[in-house]
Every structure is written in C-alpha cells, then in structure tokens.
Amino acid sequence: MTMVAGVAGQPIAHSLSPLIHGAWVAAAGLDARYDAFAPEDAEAFAALVEAGRRGALRGLNVTAPYKEQALALADEVSETARGCGSANLLLFDGGLVRADSTDGAGLMAALAEQAPSLDVAGRIVVVLGAGGAARAAAAALKAAGARVGVLNRTEARATALADDLGVEVATADWLGEAALVVNAATADPALDQGLLPKDAVLMDMTYRPLLTPFLAAGRARGLTTVDGLAMLIGQARPSFEALFGVALPDIDVRTAALAAMGEAA
Missing domain, CATH: 3.40.50.10860 (Leucine Dehydrogenase, chain A, domain 1)
Known part of the structure; x- marks a missing residue:
C-alpha cells in the first residue's frame, strides 16, 4: 500500500x-x-x-x-x-x-551551513515574531547557550512566548549587541539595521523570495546572511x-x- x-x-x-x-x-x-x-x-x-x-x-x-x-x-x-x-x-x-x-534542528543546520563561524553561546540573539516558528527558534537558540530576546509587534504575544520558554522580551537596545537576528515573522520587519554590529548575522525563515528585503538590506551592509531555504x-x-x-x-x-x-x- x-x-x-x-x-x-x-x-x-x-x-x-x-x-x-x-x-x-x-x-x-x-x-x-x-x-x-x-x-x-x-x-x-x-x-x-x-x-x-x-x-x-x-x-x-x-x-x-x-x-x-x-x-x-x-x-x-x-x-x-x-x-x-x-x-x-x-x-x-x-x-x-x-x-x-524539527524546526530548531533546521535552524541550527542552516546557521552551520551558511554562517559557520557563528557561535551563539553566551551571545545576544534577537528573534522577530511570536508564532510557532519563533517559538522553535527561541527554544533552539536558548538550548545552544544564547541569551535570547523576542521582538514582536504585539508585545503581549512576545511576553507570553518569553514567559513560556524562559527567554526575554527584547528592546531596540538589544540590537547593538546582537550576534544574530532571526526573522520568524511572516512580514518583512521594520528594523533599523544600522543599529547592528558589523559582524552580526541575519537569518530569514522565509524563502520566497530567497533573498528577502530583510536579507538584501543586510548584504548591502556587508552582513552575513542565512536564507530560509537552508532551514x-x-x-x-x-x-x-x-x-x-x-x-x-x-x-x-x-x-x-x-x-x-x-x-x-
């Protein structure tokens, strides 16, 4: 059968x-x-x-x-x-x-493939969004030793996720020290990438298009990017x-x- x-x-x-x-x-x-x-x-x-x-x-x-x-x-x-x-x-x-x-495993595999020099242990990581994909990302990155902060348009959802997973609600101040920013939201994030360190890594869970506006802006600044197809x-x-x-x-x-x-x- x-x-x-x-x-x-x-x-x-x-x-x-x-x-x-x-x-x-x-x-x-x-x-x-x-x-x-x-x-x-x-x-x-x-x-x-x-x-x-x-x-x-x-x-x-x-x-x-x-x-x-x-x-x-x-x-x-x-x-x-x-x-x-x-x-x-x-x-x-x-x-x-x-x-x-398997989302968390997919995220970590994508990072290993396209940003092999990144080690999130002990580093600040910002996850954008508060849905199921954001939950998986936050959990996996926390397990890898990162200090994880969640940013979402609806703060109540970010707070609920943070409380559930034992992570934090991020503020814009976090971006200045972020080693990694993961876009787990369905929409293109309104994010000032000028606040990010020069060695920050950007990842987008969306893969249509492969080079999202979020990743394109990062590449234009010389940042390492990880695409959603790898995940x-x-x-x-x-x-x-x-x-x-x-x-x-x-x-x-x-x-x-x-x-x-x-x-x-």
Whole structure:
C-alpha cells in the first residue's frame, strides 16, 4: 500500500516541501507520496489530523498557522516540541498522534551551513515574531547557550512566548549587541539595521523570495546572511526519516528547489 504523508498549512501552494520530499521518495525507491494539504481553518485542520489518526496518513509536516494547534492535538509530545510550545511534525501510529519539532534542528543546520563561524553561546540573539516558528527558534537558540530576546509587534504575544520558554522580551537596545537576528515573522520587519554590529548575522525563515528585503538590506551592509531555504531543507531531513522510516538519500535537493523558484544555484 502506498504510504501517504504531506505538509499542512494555509496558504500552502507556495510550499517546496512536496518537491523536496518527493525527490527523496523517488531516490529512495519508495512506494509513497508526499502531498500538500490546505485546511481552511482550525476545524478543518483538526479533521485532517483525525483522518491521520484513523490511518489515512503516515504523518504530516505542519506549517503556519497550525503549529501550536498541532501540539495541542497530539497524544504524545516530544521534549523538543514541548519545550518550544509548537510542533511542525505529526506522526500517526496505531491511532495515536505523536508531535515533534524539527524546526530548531533546521535552524541550527542552516546557521552551520551558511554562517559557520557563528557561535551563539553566551551571545545576544534577537528573534522577530511570536508564532510557532519563533517559538522553535527561541527554544533552539536558548538550548545552544544564547541569551535570547523576542521582538514582536504585539508585545503581549512576545511576553507570553518569553514567559513560556524562559527567554526575554527584547528592546531596540538589544540590537547593538546582537550576534544574530532571526526573522520568524511572516512580514518583512521594520528594523533599523544600522543599529547592528558589523559582524552580526541575519537569518530569514522565509524563502520566497530567497533573498528577502530583510536579507538584501543586510548584504548591502556587508552582513552575513542565512536564507530560509537552508532551514527548510534542514528541518525536512529529520522529518523525512521519521515519516518514511528510511535513511535520507544523498541527493542535491537545494538545486532542484532553486530551479523551481526560478533562482540561480
């Protein structure tokens, strides 16, 4: 029987996850497919998870706006997902829903790949946003030894995240000492990059476009930048192995993803 997994979010048509996982599925020779699901609202997402619980799906990657709901719907939650308060991976097994988060691992993999000289231990890091992706980023960076501050347009959400994860609410003053600024918000941040140190690293979790205005402004100032595609692939690697139960094929999915985006390799 064909194994079925996929990614759920709203909107989802832009997602490169089906292309990336589909390439791995083909290379591994699996009788499987990885689909995109676009539940319209929380009720529809809950129905999709229930279908998985009944055996229709092997598992789901989860993206905005359903990462926190995914955690709440699970029967079993990994320490990583519990620690960040959101889940981007649901696994269905014998009627149980198991939640995990690979976003933090993806973020750290992207930093290691594109900013290899950066060591966040003992350094100030600012995370922009307060959704599920921001939670995963803050948790991973805190675990790596960084002093993490959260900036969000709605201060109450930033405070809730900080209280939940044991990090801090940042102010503009933090930017002058930031080793890393991660944009985990859906919109381009209104941030004065002139306040940042000359050796600061910028990361954007968005990958369409690959060079976001946030990253372009940083490059213009000579800052090191880390793109969202590196993180997408980084979180997809452990997701694929968990979903399909096989080792990851050694193929270049980034070049294929860039081609699909109309970007140069």
